[in-house]
Amino acid sequence: MDYGVGNIHSVRRGVEKAGARLDVQARPSAAQLKDADFLVLPGVGSFSAGARGLTGVRRSLLAQLEHGKPALGICLGMQLLFERSEEGPGEGLGFLPGEVRRLRGPKFPQVGWNGVAVKRDPLFEGLGSGFDAYFVNSFAPVPATASDAIAHATYGTRFVAGVRRLNTWGVQFHPEKSSAAGLRILRNFTGLCEELA
Numbered sequence: 786m787d788y789g790v791g792n793i794h795s796v797r798r799g800v801e802k803a804g805a806r807l808d809v810q811a812r813p814s815a816a817q818l819k820d821a822d823f824l825v826l827p828g829v830g831s832f833s834a835g836a837r838g839l840t841g842v843r844r845s846l847l848a849q850l851e852h853g854k855p856a857l858g859i860c861l862g863m864q865l866l867f868e869r870s871e872e873g874p875g876e877g878l879g880f881l882p883g884e885v886r887r888l889r890g891p892k893f894p895q896v897g898w899n900g901v902a903v904k905r906d907p908l909f910e911g912l913g914s915g916f917d918a919y920f921v922n923s924f925a926p927v928p929a930t931a932s933d934a935i936a937h938a939t940y941g942t943r944f945v946a947g948v949r950r951l952n953t954w955g956v957q958f959h960p961e962k963s964s965a966a967g968l969r970i971l972r973n974f975t976g977l978c979e980e981l982a
Contacts, residue, residue: 786846787811788838790830790861792959799961800825803971805978815845823978824854828861829921832885835861836875843878850880855978856953860922863948863955867926881950882929890941893923901946901958903936908947908954910973916966918946918958925957952981 787793787809797807807825810817818824824846828835839846850856850866858866867877870885877885888895902915909916918938925944928934936947936956948955954974960967 786813786824786826786842788826788828788835788842790835790838791827792829792860792961793827795959795961796825796827796859799968799971800975802968803975805975812841813845815848818842818845818849818854821849821854822982823975824849824856826856826858826862826865828859828863828865830861831872832861832864832870832877832924833873833875835865836877839865839878843876847878847880850878850951850953853952853981855974855981857974858953858955859961860957860959863957864924864926866948866953866955867928870924872924880953881926881933881948881955883927883933885924885926887924888922888940888942888944895920895922895940899938899940899958901936901938903947904934906935906947906949906954907977908935908949908970908973911969912966916963918956918960918963918966920946920958922957926955952977 938946
């Protein structure tokens with residue numbers, strides 16, 4: 786989905802390297818969302834701008850996630866899965882209970898490589914207990930349900946770097962810019978989408 790704050794070009798290139806094709810839609814209809822094999826919510830920018838970009842598709846998108854449509858939220862796309870953000874006004878999807886809060890780190894934004902520790906999850910198959918990934922963020926989600934968190938990183942303090950509920954995953958880092966580990970995550974995701982189809 787292109788809701789005005791996405792890094793569409795690099796995400797498309799990464800997903801295509803992983804063996805899938807993206808059909809970019811700014812305002813997908815309920816029928817288009819239903820017919821899609823999977824959904825990707827990218828994002829770079831503010832929570833408020835992303836929330837505004839969901840106007841008109843929020844209800845249909847949330848319905849697909851609740852029905853188990855495979856989806857991947859990347860960076861801001863992950864944050865928009867939550868209810869709200871300290872960054873500014875706007876309503877997230879509320880698919881995951883919780884909010885997005887400012888990191889407590891040495892400087893903002895965090896830009897660059899950081900280690901990610903992961904729980905066992907098919908999204909991280911083949912990556913062991915952790916890997917390095919590329920981040921650009923000043924905020925991170927705080928899930929109300931601790932079991933929704935499947936990855937953590939540390940920048941000043943420990944924060945949630947990956948979440949999962951049903952068939953929706955979210956990562957705070959950018960897999961499309963995270964070298965071999967990121968490509969493996971995108972391949973794992975597209976493989977899971979094939980299995981679920």
